[in-house]
Amino acid sequence: SQQGEEDPQALSIQEGENATMNCSYKTSINNLQWYRQNSGRGLVHLILIRSNEREKHSGRLRVTLDTSKKSSSLLITASRAADTASYFCATARTNAGKSTFGDGTTLTVKP
Amino acid sequence: EAQVTQNPRYLITVTGKKLTVTCSQNMNHEYMSWYRQDPGLGLRQIYYSMNVEVTDKGDVPEGYKVSRKEKRNFPLILESPSPNQTSLYFCASKALGNTEAFFGQGTRLTVV
Numbered sequence: 001s002q003q004g005e006e007d008p009q010a011l012s013i014q015e016g017e018n019a020t021m022n023c024s025y026k027t028s029i030n031n032l033q034w035y036r037q038n039s040g041r042g043l044v045h046l047i048l049i050r051s052n053e054r055e056k057h058s059g060r061l062r063v064t065l066d067t068s069k070k071s072s073s074l075l076i077t078a079s080r081a082a083d084t085a086s087y088f089c090a091t092a093r094t095n096a097g098k099s100t101f102g103d104g105t106t107l108t109v110k111p
Numbered sequence: 112e113a114q115v116t117q118n119p120r121y122l123i124t125v126t127g128k129k130l131t132v133t134c135s136q137n138m139n140h141e142y143m144s145w146y147r148q149d150p151g152l153g154l155r156q157i158y159y160s161m162n163v164e165v166t167d168k169g170d171v172p173e174g175y176k177v178s179r180k181e182k183r184n185f186p187l188i189l190e191s192p193s194p195n196q197t198s199l200y201f202c203a204s205k206a207l208g209n210t211e212a213f214f215g216q217g218t219r220l221t222v223v
Contacts (some may be wrong), residue, residue: 031209040219042115043154045211050140066117091167097161099144099212101154 006089006102014110019076021105023089026070030094034074037086037104046074047085048079081111113138117202117215124192124222131188132218134202143178143185143208144169148200148217155203160185161207192222 007022023032034044047063049056049072055101056063065106076083086106092099115136116170124130136143144159146169156169160179174196176188185204199219205212 014207018163033211036215040217042214042216043203043212045213048209049212050209090154098159098167100156100170101146103151103153 003035006087006105008105009103010106010108012108012110015079015081017079017109019083019107019109020067020085021074021107023072023074023102024070025072025089025091025100027072027091027093029067029091031092032065032072033090033099034061034072035088035090035101037088039085043088054061064110076107079107079109084109112212113213115213115215116204117183117200117218119218120216121219124220126193126222130189132189132200132222133200134185134187134204134215135183136185136202136204136213137183138204138206138213139182140184140204140213142212143179143202143204144212145185145187146203147171148201149182149198157200158186170195170197170211171197192220194222196220197222207216 033048034046037043049065060077065072088101088104089101090101093096118133141162145157146154148154155171158177160166202215203212
């Protein structure tokens, strides 16, 4: 199966709640990135975490990486309706080679 | 403004008629890549390039060609398009190293 698989496939929450999405992968990686995509549009980079890092923050976003479990999570705190989008993780085995995307998690935040 | 520009944004074509989707970036990035996105399958990498005249296959290269004659441009060529190449295509670029990728707005291709 594909490297980089998100879980859940779809998530629906109320505004103000936290949203957690998970990504699992199969092989060793150099880095893992999270992207956001609004319906049918280009992807926007959110956070890159290197294989030797365990946690990174950016505003309301928190990403963790557990290389022993080959998994990462993206936490969006205090969600807003504008956070409604699809979120993808992407893994890279080197810093300039192939990258592999998961199938994404579709997040719906209800006002 | 830093950007990745794809053209055209929408294209309907017939089976077998050669087409080219252009991609240009203005950030002097070494790395460029093409992806296709299909429902339920996420993004799959078609080809990538780490510098001028250097290209490598991604996960789904069959039926596609690319070239990298200049640093800023990375066109995707479909010599003989088929209906199973109907998809949403994205071009991306980034600097080498652990850096973020910038994506174009996508090209929606329909092959009938």
